[in-house]
Amino acid sequence: MIADGGIMAALETPKAVVAALDEQLRPDLRILKAS
Amino acid sequence: MAPKKLQLRPKHAWRVGIGAGILGAILVALKYALRPPTKRRVPDAISPPIFTTKVRHTSLGQVVYHESGSGPALVFVHNIGFGASSYEWSKVYPEFVARHRVIALDLIGFGESARPAMRLTAADCVRTLAEFLRSFEWEQPPVLVASGWSAGLCVYLATQHPELVSRLILHMPNGTGDVGSHSLSVFSRWLYRTPLLARFLYRNQLSTKSSVAHWLRKAAFLERAAVTEEMIDVIATCAQQPSAEHATLAWLGGGLSFDLEARLHLLSRPMALLWGEERAAEPDDALFPCKGWCQLLRSP
Numbered sequence: 001m002i003a004d005g006g007i008m009a010a011l012e013t014p015k016a017v018v019a020a021l022d023e024q025l026r027p028d029l030r031i032l033k034a035s
Numbered sequence: 036m037a038p039k040k041l042q043l044r045p046k047h048a049w050r051v052g053i054g055a056g057i058l059g060a061i062l063v064a065l066k067y068a069l070r071p072p073t074k075r076r077v078p079d080a081i082s083p084p085i086f087t088t089k090v091r092h093t094s095l096g097q098v099v100y101h102e103s104g105s106g107p108a109l110v111f112v113h114n115i116g117f118g119a120s121s122y123e124w125s126k127v128y129p130e131f132v133a134r135h136r137v138i139a140l141d142l143i144g145f146g147e148s149a150r151p152a153m154r155l156t157a158a159d160c161v162r163t164l165a166e167f168l169r170s171f172e173w174e175q176p177p178v179l180v181a182s183g184w185s186a187g188l189c190v191y192l193a194t195q196h197p198e199l200v201s202r203l204i205l206h207m208p209n210g211t212g213d214v215g216s217h218s219l220s221v222f223s224r225w226l227y228r229t230p231l232l233a234r235f236l237y238r239n240q241l242s243t244k245s246s247v248a249h250w251l252r253k254a255a256f257l258e259r260a261a262v263t264e265e266m267i268d269v270i271a272t273c274a275q276q277p278s279a280e281h282a283t284l285a286w287l288g289g290g291l292s293f294d295l296e297a298r299l300h301l302l303s304r305p306m307a308l309l310w311g312e313e314r315a316a317e318p319d320d321a322l323f324p325c326k327g328w329c330q331l332l333r334s335p
Contacts, residue, residue, distance in 0.1 A: 014126035
């Protein structure tokens with residue numbers, strides 16, 4: 001989840017978006033599977 | 036009984052003539068009152084200086100993209116709208132060049148890429164995005180990072196061409212281009228499908244610097260003070276480029292909409308959703324049909 005920002009969050013709150021992407025790109029990320 | 040012949044009585048004929056004359060005059064006036072596109076090139080601020088700007092060719096024209104870094108590939112795909120381009124991600128993607136090969140492209144119809152004078156469809160966008168991705172040699176398929184309608188488009192792409200995608204990271208995806216209260220009425224959709232009138236509205240009103248600034252402050256950002264002059268300049272200049280109206284009007288007219296729910300059921304690639312806390316606690320079902328999937332968002 002991103003803390004703030006509207007539909008252009010990448011311009012409005014880039015630090016929050018970078019942190020969210022960083023978390024998703026961690027090599028130890030566990031991928032959940034939908035059933 | 037013999038069918039009645041439709042006859043125009045002389046007393047009605049002059050009214051029809053005047054009506055046709057007025058309509059013709061309006062159409063001619065709209066055509067000649069069209070504001071010409073800008074001759075200004077897109078500002079350099081569209082991409083960070085350390086990135087190299089390059090071109091790939093697709094069946095609908097050239098795709099302009101910015102590239103830097105090495106490692107696992109990350110491809111950033113911008114949302115669509117007035118003056119949309121890779122600039123949307125330009126404050127984010129430089130942070131990843133230390134560990135990734137980073138690519139940020141302008142979709143066909145937007146930014147510095149080809150802007151064909153045609154009514155684009157979502158299928159056209161998927162096809163050209165697939166052609167763009169296929170033109171690279173990847174060590175492993177890229178992770179796609181996308182927002183809004185383009186995030187939905189990447190789901191569409193991943194269902195048609197799963198070999199081109201390793202994972203999806205999506206910010207507020209949808210299949211219509213609408214977001215919450217900013218969805219368009221049936222009348223507005225009809226208006227944006229009316230060829231000359233829609234172009235007139237776009238060139239003379241929607242793409243002006245003041246309109247772009249208003250749209251950014253009112254609809255695109257939650258915090259209006261965060262909108263800078265640079266953002267307004269880059270986005271308005273992109274919006275005013277020759278033929279920039281075609282893709283945006285296709286979007287506003289609903290021509291780029293597609294059934295995201297059907298696509299989600301076919302998705303075989305991992306997907307992460309990013310959603311602003313200022314919106315709903317979880318994606319709005321009307322925008323992102325994810326019954327059952329939302330349980331995963333709440334999982335630790």
